[in-house]
Each structure stands twice: as C-alpha cells, then as structure tokens.
Amino acid sequence: MKVWKNMMVGSKLPVRFTKYFISYVILTVMLLFIVSAIVYVSIFASLQKQIEASNISSMLQIRDVIDARFQEMERVSVQITSNSHLASSLLQTTGYEALQVVNELQRYSSSMLIRDLALYYKDKHSDRIFAASGIYNIDDFFSEEYRFESLSKADFLSTITSLKVPQMKPVQNVTLRSSQKSKALLHLYPIPSNSQTPYGFVMFIIDEKSINNIFENAMKGRRGLVSVLDENYVPIIAASSGVTDQEQAGIIKQMGDNPSKQQISTLKTSQGKYSIITVPSQVNRLSYVSAVPTTLFMQPANKSLYVFAVMVLFVLLFGVAVGYLLAFINYKPIKRLVSSLQLQMPSKSFPEFGDELAYVSKAFDQVAAENTHLLNNLKDKNYMLKEHLLLNLLKGKYDTLEQLNQYLAFADIKLEQYRFTVLQFLIDDFNEFMSGTAKSLQEMLKFGVVDILEEMSTEYGVGFGINLLENNGVALILGIDYNRDLESTVNQLAAKTKEHFKDTFEVTLTVGVGGVYNELLMVYKSFLEASRAAEYRFVKGTNQVIFYHKINALVENNKYNYPLHLESNLMFAIKQGRGEDIEPIISEIMNAIIEQPISPEAVQSICFGIISTIVKTLDAMNISTGSTVATQMVELYRYKFETIEGLRERMTLFCKNVCIHIENQKESKNFGLREKIISYVQANCYNNTLSLEMIAGTFGVSASYLTRYFKDQTGYPLMKYIDNIRMEKAKQLLKSTDLTYKGIIEQCGYTDETNFIRKFKSIEGMTPQQYRQLSKPK
Numbered sequence: 001m002k003v004w005k006n007m008m009v010g011s012k013l014p015v016r017f018t019k020y021f022i023s024y025v026i027l028t029v030m031l032l033f034i035v036s037a038i039v040y041v042s043i044f045a046s047l048q049k050q051i052e053a054s055n056i057s058s059m060l061q062i063r064d065v066i067d068a069r070f071q072e073m074e075r076v077s078v079q080i081t082s083n084s085h086l087a088s089s090l091l092q093t094t095g096y097e098a099l100q101v102v103n104e105l106q107r108y109s110s111s112m113l114i115r116d117l118a119l120y121y122k123d124k125h126s127d128r129i130f131a132a133s134g135i136y137n138i139d140d141f142f143s144e145e146y147r148f149e150s151l152s153k154a155d156f157l158s159t160i161t162s163l164k165v166p167q168m169k170p171v172q173n174v175t176l177r178s179s180q181k182s183k184a185l186l187h188l189y190p191i192p193s194n195s196q197t198p199y200g201f202v203m204f205i206i207d208e209k210s211i212n213n214i215f216e217n218a219m220k221g222r223r224g225l226v227s228v229l230d231e232n233y234v235p236i237i238a239a240s241s242g243v244t245d246q247e248q249a250g251i252i253k254q255m256g257d258n259p260s261k262q263q264i265s266t267l268k269t270s271q272g273k274y275s276i277i278t279v280p281s282q283v284n285r286l287s288y289v290s291a292v293p294t295t296l297f298m299q300p301a302n303k304s305l306y307v308f309a310v311m312v313l314f315v316l317l318f319g320v321a322v323g324y325l326l327a328f329i330n331y332k333p334i335k336r337l338v339s340s341l342q343l344q345m346p347s348k349s350f351p352e353f354g355d356e357l358a359y360v361s362k363a364f365d366q367v368a369a370e371n372t373h374l375l376n377n378l379k380d381k382n383y384m385l386k387e388h389l390l391l392n393l394l395k396g397k398y399d400t401l402e403q404l405n406q407y408l409a410f411a412d413i414k415l416e417q418y419r420f421t422v423l424q425f426l427i428d429d430f431n432e433f434m435s436g437t438a439k440s441l442q443e444m445l446k447f448g449v450v451d452i453l454e455e456m457s458t459e460y461g462v463g464f465g466i467n468l469l470e471n472n473g474v475a476l477i478l479g480i481d482y483n484r485d486l487e488s489t490v491n492q493l494a495a496k497t498k499e500h501f502k503d504t505f506e507v508t509l510t511v512g513v514g515g516v517y518n519e520l521l522m523v524y525k526s527f528l529e530a531s532r533a534a535e536y537r538f539v540k541g542t543n544q545v546i547f548y549h550k551i552n553a554l555v556e557n558n559k560y561n562y563p564l565h566l567e568s569n570l571m572f573a574i575k576q577g578r579g580e581d582i583e584p585i586i587s588e589i590m591n592a593i594i595e596q597p598i599s600p601e602a603v604q605s606i607c608f609g610i611i612s613t614i615v616k617t618l619d620a621m622n623i624s625t626g627s628t629v630a631t632q633m634v635e636l637y638r639y640k641f642e643t644i645e646g647l648r649e650r651m652t653l654f655c656k657n658v659c660i661h662i663e664n665q666k667e668s669k670n671f672g673l674r675e676k677i678i679s680y681v682q683a684n685c686y687n688n689t690l691s692l693e694m695i696a697g698t699f700g701v702s703a704s705y706l707t708r709y710f711k712d713q714t715g716y717p718l719m720k721y722i723d724n725i726r727m728e729k730a731k732q733l734l735k736s737t738d739l740t741y742k743g744i745i746e747q748c749g750y751t752d753e754t755n756f757i758r759k760f761k762s763i764e765g766m767t768p769q770q771y772r773q774l775s776k777p778k
Contacts, residue, residue, distance in 0.1 A: 016356040017331040024323030028316065036312055047304060052264055052277075055290070058218045059279045062226065063288045065214055069113045070187075070283050074166070076108045077189035077202040080119065088121040088200060091130065098135055105132040113210045115184060116146075118203040122160070129203075146205065149173040151186060160201050163190055166284065168230070171208050171237045183208035185237060208237060215239035224274075224292035227252060231285040233259060247271050251291050266294065334360065386411045390466045394422070394475060396524030404520060418461050418479030420519075421486060422526040424512040424534045425449060425497070426473040428542035428642065449474045449501070449509075456496055460489050475530070477523055486516050487547065494545045508543040510534060515548055538600040541643055563592040567610060570655070571617050577705060579659035583652050590648045607647055614658060632657060673699065674713040677706075681718075685725045686749040692719060726750065727763050734768055735775040741768060 080086050085104050092098050109117035109132040118131040118141070129141045136145055142153040149172045151159075159167070169186040176182060185206040190198035215226040216239060223242030227235050233256030240248050247269075254269055255276065267274045273294045280287050295302070338356045341363050389407050398404040408414070450465035453476045457463025462479040480489055494511045501507055512534025514526030529548035536546050566589045573581040589610070593603055611633060632654045641647040680698065684690050695718070696706040710718040726748045733744045741753055750756040760768050 014331065014335070014356060016334055017327055019355075020327035020330050021324055024326055025320055028319030028323055032312060032316055032319065036308075039308065043304075055275075055277050055292070056263060056279070059226075059277050059288055059290055062214055062218050063279050063281060066211065066228070066288070067281055067283045070281075073114070073187060073189065073202075073204050074193070074283070076117070076204075077191055077193060080108065080202055081191045081193075086119060086130075088124050091121070091125055101130050102132065102134060105130060108132070113206050114204050115207045116205040118205070119200065120160075120203065121200040123199055145177050146184075147175040148184075148186070160188070160190075160198075163188060163201070164196060164198065165190070165194065168236055168284075168286070170235060174205075185211075211237055212239040216241070219290075222292060223296055224290060225251065226288070226290045229255070229287045229289055231287075232256070233287075236286065255289065255291075267291065331356075386413065386464070387466055389413070390464055390477060393477070393520075393523055394466065394527040396521075398521060401519075401521055413464065414462070417482075419482060419486075419516050420523050420526065421478050421480065421490070421516045422514040422523060422530040423453075423476040423478060423490065423494070424468070424473055424514075424527070424530040425453070425476065426510045426512070426534050426537065428508040428510055428537075430642070449497070452500060453493075453497060456493055460484060460493060473534070475527060480516070490547075491545060498543065510537045510542055511545045512536070513545065513547045535600050538641065538643055539594055539598070539603060541645065562606065563589055566592065567613065570610070571613065574614060574617060574655060574658055574662065577659045577662045578702065579656045582655045582659060586648060586652050586655065590644060594644060603644055604641075604647070607651060610651070611654070614655065673709070677710060677718075678714075681722055682725065685722050686729070686747065688746075688749045688751045690722065690749065722749075723759055723763070727760060730756075730760065730768070731764070731771065731775075734772045744768075 083104060085100060091101055105117050105119065116131055116133050118129050120126075120129050120138075127138050129136045129138050131141070131145075133145070138153055142148065142151070142156065151169060151172065167188045169188070171183050171185050174182050174184045185208065187204040187206060189202040189204070191200045191202060192198065211228075219226060219239070219241050225238055225240035225243050225248050227238035229235055229252070233252070235252050238248060238252065243251075250269055250271065251267065251274060254267055258267070263278060265276045265278070267276050274291045275294045277290045277292075278287055279289075334356050337360055341360065389411050390413075392398065393404070398407070450467060453465045453474065454463050457476065457478055460478070461481050461484070464477045466475045466477075468475055478490075478493070480486060490511075490513050494509075498509050498511075501509060512530040512532070514529035514531075514533065517523065517526055533546040533548040533551060536551050537544065540546060566585060570582070570585045570589070573579075573585060593606060615633065632650075635650070641650070677695065677699065680695065681690075692703050692706065696703045699706070701709070707718055710716070710721070714721060716724070730744055730748045733739055733747065737744075739747075741756070745751070745753055745756050748756070757767060760771075764771060766774075
C-alpha cells in the first residue's frame with residue numbers, strides 16, 4: 001500500500017511507470033500467446049488426432065466384423081453351388097431327400113447373424129423355396145412364413161429377373177408365421193456368382209438385432225448413430241443412441257445430399273453439428289458411417305482445453321503482478337534522477353503528468369548541445385590554426401626551424417623523422433563539375449579529399465592536407481618513412497585516392513608530385529615543384545600522376561620544331577573556305593607539337609600565335625571578323641584550358657566558323673557571278689570536254705563552292721542544269737531530224753551512247769527511240 005501511495009502523482013500514475021507497466025503486460029501477453037499457440041498446436045492438435053484415430057479404429061472394427069460375416073455368406077453361396085445334394089436337378093420336395101436338403105441348409109445357417117437360409121431355383125422347382133426351416137411353396141413363404149413389409153413374391157421375382165450381383169435389401173418389418181413381429185434384412189446372392197445368367201439365388205435372412213448389437217458395443221452408450229449405407233447413400237441398417245428417428249432420418253438424408261469422400265468430415269444439421277466418420281467396406285459397395293455430435297466427439301480434448309485455459313489465466317494474472325513489481329523497480333531510479341535534476345537545473349521545470357524520461361532526455365540534450373558547441377568552436381579554431389600554419393609552410397614564410405617547431409608544437413602537429421614531399425591534387429573538368437554538382441556536394445568533395453588523404457597517408461607515414469583556393473585543388477604534405485621508395489609510395493596513395501573519388505563522386509584527379517627533401521623548411525620548394533608538375537596536365541591529359549623530376553628536363557629545354565608547313569596548309573584552307581579540312585590539319589599540328597619536349601606555356605603560345613596569324617590573314621583578305629568570330633577569339637585568349645585536347649576542340653570550332661564567315665563574305669560579293677556562270681554554260685554546254693573543274697577554274701573558285709553556290713542561286717545542281725540544256729536540244733533533233741543517235745550525241749556534247757540513253761530515260765521517262773516515234777506526225 002505504501003508503494004502504491006509513493007507512486008501516485010495527484011490522482012494518476014506517473015507516465016513512465018505506466019509505460020513500463022504496460023510494456024511488461026504486453027510482453028507477458030505476447031509470450032503467453034506464443035507458448036499457448038505452441039502448446040495448442042503440439043498437444044491439443046495431437047490429442048484431436050488421437051481422438052479421431054480412436055473413433056476411426058472403432059468403425060474399422062465394426063466394418064471388419066460385419067465384412068467377415070458377408071464373406072462368410074459369400075463362401076456359403078459358393079459351397080451351395082458345388083453341393084451335389086443341393087443341385088437343382090436332384091432336389092426333392094418330399095421324403096427323405098427333402099429332409100436331407102433341409103439338413104444341408106441348416107448346416108450352412110449356423111452363423112449368429114443368419115436367422116434363416118433359403119434357396120430358390122428359377123428353372124426347376126420355381127414354385128418352391130428350400131429353407132433351413134423347411135420347404136415352402138413360394139406363395140406361402142412370402143405370405144405366411146416371412147411376410148416382409150416391402151417385399152412380396154412379385155417384388156422378389158421382379159428383383160431376381162435382372163440380379164447378377166449380390167444385393168442387400170434395407171432392414172424392414174417382417175411378420176412371422178407365429179404372428180411375431182421382427183425386423184430383418186434380406187441378402188440375395190445369385191448362383192453361380194457373377195454369372196450373366198444365374199439359375200438360382202441364395203437368400204440370407206438376417207436379424208436386425210444381431211447387427212445392432214455390434215453397433216451398440218462400438219458406441220458404448222454415447223449419443224449418436226451408426227449406419228450401413230449403399231453406394232447411393234440409401235440406409236441399409238442404422239442404430240442410434242439418444243437420437244430420435246426424425247433426427248436420424250435427417251442426418252442420413254443430409255449425408256446423401258452432401259456426400260464426402262473424406263474419412264472424417266463435419267455435417268451441420270438443424271439439430272446441431274455432427275462429426276462424421278466414413279469407412280468403406282472391403283468386400284462390397286457398402287459404407288459404414290457413424291455420426292456423433294461434435295461436442296461429444298471432442299469432449300476429451302475440450303476438457304483438457306478448459307484446464308489449460310484456467311492455467312493460462314492464472315499465469316496471466318501472475319505475470320501482471322510481476323510486471324507491476326518490475327515497473328516499480330525500474331521507475332524508482334528515474335524518479336530519483338528527476339528529483340536530482342530539478343534541484344541542479346531549476347530552470348528546467350517538470351510539466352505535471354509529463355514523461356519523466358523525456359524530461360531527463362531533454363536535460364541531457366541541452367548539456368550535450370552546449371558541450372558540442374564548445375567542442376566545435378575549439379575544433380574550428382584548431383583547424384583554422386592548423387591550416388594557416390601549413391599554408392605558411394607551403395609559401396616558405398618561416399625563416400628558422402626553431403620558429404617553425406614552436407608553431408607545430410602549439411598546433412599539435414608532429415613532423416619528425418620523415419622525408420617530405422608535396423602532392424597537389426586537381427579535380428579534372430572542374431568547370432563541368434561545378435556547373436553540374438550541388439554546392440553541398442562540392443564542399444563535401446573538397447573537404448573529403450583532405451580527410452581521406454590524411455587518413456590514407458598513415459599507411460605510409462604521416463600527411464596533412466590543405467585546401468588551395470587559388471587553383472581549386474588540394475595540397476598534401478606527405479612525410480614518408482626513410483625506408484620507403486618515393487615513386488611506388490606516391491603511386492599507391494594516388495591510385496587509392498583516385499579510385500575512391502571515381503567510385504564515390506564520379507570525378508577523376510590529376511596528381512602533381514614535387515621533389516623529396518629531408519628538411520622541413522624545404523617543403524615550400526617541393527610545393528612549387530608539385531604545382532609545376534600539375535600544370536603539365538595541359539600536355540599529358542587528365543587522370544595522371546606527374547612527377548616533377550620526370551618533366552624537369554622539359555622545363556629546362558625550350559627548343560622545339562614548329563611545323564610551319566602545316567600552318568601554311570591551315571591558312572590556305574581558311575582562305576579557300578574549306579571547313580572540312582580544318583579538323584585534320586589542326587589535329588596534325590597538335591600531335592606534332594606534343595610529341596616534342598615542350599612546356600605547356602610554349603604550346604599555348606604556339607596556339608595563340610596561330611590565332612593571330614588567322615586574324616592577320618583575314619585583314620589581308622579585307623574580310624572583317626564579325627561579332628561571332630570576334631567573341632570566340634576573345635574566349636580563346638581568356639579561357640584557361642585544362643588540357644591541350646580542350647584547346648584543340650575550341651580552336652577547331654573557331655577556325656571552322658572563320659571558314660563559314662569567309663564563305664559568306666565571298667557569296668555576298670558575288671551577286672553577278674550567277675549570270676556569268678549561266679552565260680558561260682549556255683555557250684559551252686555542247687562541248688563534250690566541259691566539266692565542273694573546268695568551270696570552277698574559269699571563275700577562280702573551288703568545285704565544292706561552285707556546286708553549292710549555283711544550287712543556292714538556281715535551285716539546281718550545276719551538272720544537272722547542263723544535262724537539262726543538252727536534253728532539250730536532243731529532243732529537238734529527235735523530232736525535227738533523222739540524225740542517228742551518234743550524230744545527236746555529238747551535237748549535244750555527249751561522248752557515250754549508253755550514258756546518253758540512260759540520262760534521257762531518267763529525265764523523260766522513255767528511251768530516245770520511243771520519244772522519236774511518239775513525236776512524228778501520223
């Protein structure tokens with residue numbers, strides 16, 4: 001009671017205690033549910049199967065007992081067939097022979113099921129029935145000895161007319177000669193058995209009580225019924241306990257309306273739910289069926305289930321009590337902590353009926369946030385100090401090693417017992433990366449390079465990274481162990497770094513590597529060398545590792561051979577306006593340049609010299625550059641190209657645009673050229689030596705330009721225009737003269753008869769001969 005009072009806040013339980021308590025209750029219920037499910041599936045399901053198996057076993061015993069009797073009757077019928085004393089031809093109705101027949105039949109009717117055994121022959125003695133009880137006239141047998149309720153003499157004779165297999169008549173009332181009432185079944189066997197033309201029949205008259213006794217022994221006084229059904233679910237005999245005749249009839253009818261092929265099934269009737277067990281006979285087409293109310297059928301399992309439910313309820317109540325105790329034990333420390341925090345942090349008021357753990361969490365979050373803020377400030381200041389110190393080291397601003405060591409010790413940077421080199425990492429295609437990448441990802445990449453480089457450097461010695469704002473790169477001061485090879489170490493580090501950023505950010509890196517120095521104060525010189533090596537990306541291309549000592553010879557050697565003949569070819573192509581020749585010439589110039597030991601500055605100087613030569617050529621041709629060409633030329637001078645390939649592409653585009661500009665300038669000055677060309681063609685079109693090159697040479701233009709110009713002016717290709725003129729004259733000669741094809745060809749400017757005919761047919765849609773025939777007056 002004291003515990004309960006201590007837990008209460010006002011009139012309600014504390015929130016956290018309530019949550020603990022509910023959690024334990026839910027956990028108890030879940031565990032109990034899982035255990036109960038396992039127990040039910042493993043025990044009760046097994047118990048149910050045992051009950052079903054027990055009931056099936058009882059029905060199998062009934063079937064085996066009755067089937068044995070039916071087999072016995074079948075053997076009797078076979079024995080009768082082979083008994084010479086009972087042969088149809090030897091039977092006598094009087095005297096000693098008749099008595100012997102009765103004795104023989106009595107010997108076969110000793111079974112406890114058989115009330116009487118009778119024999120009937122269709123051909124001879126058809127008016128007699130020979131029975132174990134005597135020999136009767138057929139009329140007396142069915143009207144006096146055994147007066148069946150639903151089987152008269154006429155019914156009997158009608159039945160045996162088509163009977164070829166054994167048949168059992170359903171149980172029915174029988175009045176005996178002594179007027180005694182009874183119930184019996186009639187089992188008919190044709191003899192010989194399974195014959196298409198039986199000549200006689202054995203009749204087994206079976207007391208209902210003898211079969212019911214078997215049923216009742218199996219039912220053991222339980223409510224329900226047992227029945228024997230034929231293949232059409234017509235009841236042959238049935239025994240019940242605690243079931244009315246009406247209920248019995250209803251159950252059997254529903255079984256016939258809804259037959260089930262399963263051994264165990266369920267049947268819903270107006271009287272309730274019944275469990276049905278069906279066992280087929282092994283000797284005939286009958287089925288043995290029992291119907292028991294499902295509640296009685298599963299009564300043993302239900303009793304066990306009830307006991308189990310009581311136990312589950314008890315365990316549940318016990319679990320709730322334990323959950324309450326555990327909730328109290330877990331809540332007590334939280335309560336003490338909340339009380340302590342309220343004393344230490346009075347500014348953090350605790351809301352009434354609030355979650356105590358949330359209050360504690362917020363208090364700790366506030367403390368953690370304050371600590372994080374302080375740590376971040378310290379880290380930022382430390383990072384800025386470190387970056388400032390390293391940047392000054394790269395720029396060579398420290399005069400003495402003693403001064404440098406003081407700064408390094410203050411920033412907690414240890415650079416002792418190492419050789420030093422500087423690596424400069426440049427992001428390839430930086431402008432494209434900046435335009436296609438979010439700002440946050442750009443910052444992540446820049447700072448990511450520094451962090452990853454410093455982390456990877458620990459495998460080879462020690463490393464410190466610095467962001468370089470002036471060239472959008474990162475410098476790494478790498479301290480290498482004395483026993484490591486510089487080139488292999490740098491190649492390994494660069495390869496790992498490039499692979500990481502290729503996979504993560506889909507960017508490539510170019511690495512410039514400076515020389516190795518033993519003195520820390522010489523790091524600035526290695527930095528200059530690394531920067532110089534990185535500049536050679538312009539010549540060597542992107543995604544490279546460039547060592548300064550390998551390109552040092554190129555820095556000192558500024559001698560190279562300039563391909564003047566290629567520059568002349570380029571100027572000639574520009575003058576002629578042949579834009580299609582520009583790209584291969586510029587590619588050849590660039591290849592000739594980079595194959596030589598030449599510096600990036602020299603390559604750029606050569607390219608800009610070519611641009612200046614182009615501008616001078618335009619001035620010499622008295623052609624203005626125009627705004628578009630002038631803008632592209634300014635971009636070439638201003639744009640900082642990363643590689644020579646980028647410069648080549650931009651120069652090619654510039655030169656092609658210059659060619660287009662020159663062509664346009666030429667066309668604007670040649671308005672009168674069209675009439676001159678047409679006049680020249682009309683005057684010389686019948687000359688068989690006239691060609692496109694001859695006409696272009698006459699007017700001082702290229703063949704390609706002439707073709708393009710003439711089509712722009714007239715809408716026809718020049719050679720087609722000439723063919724049209726020649727064909728008009730050919731048609732005139734075909735209509736007005738009798739010249740041969742050879743004469744016409746010579747006058748029209750053609751040399752090949754086959755070519756003439758082909759062109760004529762292509763233009764006119766018929767051969768010259770067809771044209772001449774159609775053109776002549778009729």
